[in-house]
Amino acid sequence: MESFFDNQVKELYEKADIIINNFLKSKRKDKNPKVNIPKEFKEEFFSLVDQVNLSLMEDKDNFYGYFLMQMSREIRFDISSPTAVNFKGAKYVIYFNPIIFLNLNIKQMESTIKHEILHILSRHLIRAEEFKGGYSTLAINLAMNIVVNTYLDHLPPYSVTLEWLNLNYSLNLLPFKPFEYYAEEIQTALDLLEADEDAADESDTDDADDSNDKARAANDAAADPDRDETIETEYNPEKAHDLWADSSDIDEKTLQEFTEKFIDNAQKGSVPNYLESMISSLKNSKGELPWNLYLKRLMGTVESNKKKTITRRNRRQPDRLDLRGQLRSHKARIVVALDISGSISDQEFNQAIKEVLEIVKNYNHEITIIECDSEIRRVYNVKSVKDLKDRSNISGGTRFTPVFEYANHHKVNLLVYFTDGKGEEKLMTIPRGYKTLWVISGRGDKLSLNHSYGAVKKLKNIEIKDDSLKMSDVKIEGFSMQDQESMGI
Structure with a gap:
């Protein structure tokens, strides 16, 4: 017998599907249509998110629930993950793609929210920017997802885990290693894969270039407020963090101060050891590295x-x-x-x-x-x-x-x-x-x-x-x- 929560999820998914169909119809007439999200849908959807948050606050990891309470919430059908975050207008904002999010059970919904908060605690929004240029977007995203997903249970079936990565890229990566370790090993594997594909078929080079052009276009679109809206219905790890580039232009020291305030307001008791370690590391980082270590x-x-x-x-x-x-x-x-x-x-x-x-x-x-x-x-x-x-x-x-x-x-x-x-x-x-x-x-x-x-x-x-x-x-x-x-x- 379906629960009341499951019925809500089912009804909301059907309404989300109608929103998408209406958008696709308008796209035939309008060159640059916008996704029209009714006020009623937003209220019902965020009411369901409140129920997920209540479940988080009743859990031993209630830190996440209190952290989520401080975040702004928005709906976007153009993100290729169930949730995403960035920093806008002096607040962290969490975004939801209903089509992907509503396909999860409540425990998986909790995990995807925890996933975004762990990215914040790990300072990934800043660190990803620092590593652009030397590593591909895919390598950076996979490395960061491994770091945070190692601490989570009840992950969505498509989540990037250490086991999945080792199996699919013929690697033997160890758990609980720093982000830099994973990024370097993954990029090496991607470079090897690309080189082998190029050697096998020169036409693959053109395909790879097309793929890179599409990825760059996606990044540009995420940072452009006047972008043409799209609909994403499936998870894509390469594009999952595109919204990070759309964060407010703020220096790292100020962002550090805002993050510490969010953390202090979310600590209403004891936290698990791994969270305590992350929080301690963030607060002791002073928000940045000395010039020589940064070099x-x-x-x-x-x-x-x-x-x-x-x-x-x-x-x-x-x-x-x-x-x-x-x-x-x-x-x-x-x-x-x-x-x-x-x-x-x-x-x-x-x-x-x-x-x-x-x-x-x-x-x-x-x-x-x-x-x-x-x-x-x-x-x-x-x-x-x-x-x-x-x-x-x-x-x-x-x-x-x-x-x-x-x-x-x-x-x-x-x-x-x-x-x-x-x-x-x-x-x-x-x-x-x-x-x-x-x-x-x-x-x-x-x-x-x-x-x-x-x-x-x-x-x-x-x-x-x-x-x-x-x-x-x-x-x-x-x-x-x-x-x-x-x-x-």
Whole structure:
């Protein structure tokens, strides 16, 4: 005998189906129709969500119920997952696709809500953005879903789990590993699969390009408020987190503060150990990494090439030992820009560039130093600290745009810009195809740009004993810059 809840679900699904059919009919007449969701349907649907939330609050994991109470709720038929989240208007928003959500039982509905909240606690909305460029959207989404789904029971049948991934991608991934571990292993598997498919049939390359174009179009559509609406009826892991790109433009430090408020209001008693660990990790993260550790993370996202390996067999023909597999290798073309307008001391920059060289030494890299103020004064390459030159004595005002013009024309993967932050308010040249890391001098305040196009970190203030110190004086010894102050992204 069906329960009252099950009958509600059935009736709502039928009404959702009518909404979709009406949309498809209007699409024949209108080029850009909108999905018309009646007020009555919204009220009935969110009444059912309230029942799911009540069940969450009665459970031992009532943290999720109290967290959900603080979130705004919206219905969208164009998301390819039962639920999705982003941060809009000083609140986390949870979205529901009724067609996919109403196909779940109540325990599975609870799990998909928990899934979204765990993404928030794991800071995935920020971390996904940091890893774009070096990893595909599919690899990032699969890795993040594995992290959160490991803690959940009663998952929907199509959920990405460790067992599913190991089986479908011939992997042997271990549980409870960090996101970076999963992303790297999954991307390697995807690269191998793509290489094998390309070798088998050149036409697959065109199909892959078409697929990538469709994925990019989907991402663009998610971030465009005037997008043409679509209907999604099935789960798609590659598009499941597209709405993250539609979040409000907010720095990481502020988002951290909002998240901690949500957490504090949701803790009405004891929480499970795994939740307690996640919450503790989030609160201790201070919302961001020091510049040097952040650079290490960026090095994992620079443009990559494939290299042959004998440690893995060819995926398509594993019995052919003469055919080598392929793994990812990093070719990092790095530009380090130094503002020589007098705002950054030799001591700060000399030690910082040594740390840059130490961080990138294990990668196949090229480093170009640019000395600049209102224009580029000198450009030269370095392979070790022995190649560093005394900085130019010429200095004027500060403009950031010339360096970005240079980077755009030289196929750069990463730009690290050392400055006091005082320059123009708007870049005349927008960075294309590479990551940017701003490192603000200890004597600087903040970046003058309205849009940084990258992470902004700050050096800790240090005592400047002799600002006329030459590069050659500090090539071997120096002070440590591990202790950094935080600054929002």
